[in-house]
Amino acid sequence: NAGVTQTPKFRVLKTGQSMTLLCAQDMNHEYMYWYRQDPGMGLRLIHYSVGEGTTAKGEVPDGYNVSRLKKQNFLLGLESAAPSQTSVYFCASSPGRNQPQHFGDGTRLSIL
Amino acid sequence: AQSVTQLGSHVSVSEGALVLLRCNYSSSVPPYLFWYVQYPNQGLQLLLKYTTGATLVKGINGFEAEFKKSETSFHLTKPSAHMSDAAEYFCAVTPNTGFQKLVFGTGTRLLVSP
Numbered sequence: 001n002a003g004v005t006q007t008p009k010f011r012v013l014k015t016g017q018s019m020t021l022l023c024a025q026d027m028n029h030e031y032m033y034w035y036r037q038d039p040g041m042g043l044r045l046i047h048y049s050v051g052e053g054t055t056a057k058g059e060v061p062d063g064y065n066v067s068r069l070k071k072q073n074f075l076l077g078l079e080s081a082a083p084s085q086t087s088v089y090f091c092a093s094s095p096g097r098n099q100p101q102h103f104g105d106g107t108r109l110s111i112l
Numbered sequence: 113a114q115s116v117t118q119l120g121s122h123v124s125v126s127e128g129a130l131v132l133l134r135c136n137y138s139s140s141v142p143p144y145l146f147w148y149v150q151y152p153n154q155g156l157q158l159l160l161k162y163t164t165g166a167t168l169v170k171g172i173n174g175f176e177a178e179f180k181k182s183e184t185s186f187h188l189t190k191p192s193a194h195m196s197d198a199a200e201y202f203c204a205v206t207p208n209t210g211f212q213k214l215v216f217g218t219g220t221r222l223l224v225s226p
Contacts, residue, residue, distance in 0.1 A: 004155070040121070040218055041218060042202060042216040042217055042218040042219055043156075043202070043216045045213050045214075048213070058213060059213070090155055090156070092155075092156075098144050098206050098207075098214075100146060100158045100161055101156075101158075101214065102158075103148075103155030103156040103157070104155050105153070105154050105155045106153075106154075106155055
């Protein structure tokens with residue numbers, strides 16, 4: 001059982017480039033989330049989705065967009081990458097509201 | 113609004129010693145509380161959760177936590193540390209009503225020496 005799979009695992013971008021991070025879950029979970037993790041700051045919620053076709057802003061949404069066209073996939077896009085977006089990005093899913101979240105292994109993104 | 117405070121960014125123990133990681137929360141309504149563990153280069157894994165009922169919660173790998181409403185605390189303990197317990201631990205809170213985002217603490221790195 002794969003759980004939550006994130007691709008790619010590592011990426012280096014130049015300032016101004018765009019890219020999409022893919023998250024896929026095989027647990028038929030309704031809720032999906034994107035977080036960023038920075039040293040000393042814990043995890044901060046970027047965007048989330050409560051079901052196929054829905055998205056909502058989290059704590060730090062600026063500079064990111066998301067889409068949930070299929071229930072099992074949640075895409076995170078960086079429109080114009082900035083050095084401040086250098087971080088480790090985690091995707092998570094949960095079966096329902098306020099239920100434990102299952103995390104992927106993360107994407108390490110560096111913006112030069 | 114909810115918030116979580118984890119006292120101590122680093123905690124060091126010897127193998128076989130008691131592990132105590134502190135978590136205090138703030139919530140205007142009864143909370144759901146979670147502890148997650150993160151090993152190097154991996155995502156977060158659920159250790160244990162408190163929703164309702166028994167205030168002493170047992171999790172995986174011998175960890176347990178006690179919900180103390182009067183102290184607004186949810187400290188994580190393990191009687192005897194093992195080298196494999198070295199990791200970063202995150203406490204998280206969410207209200208038990210409606211949908212609210214999960215709020216994480218800033219994490220405590222547990223170091224275990226032989």
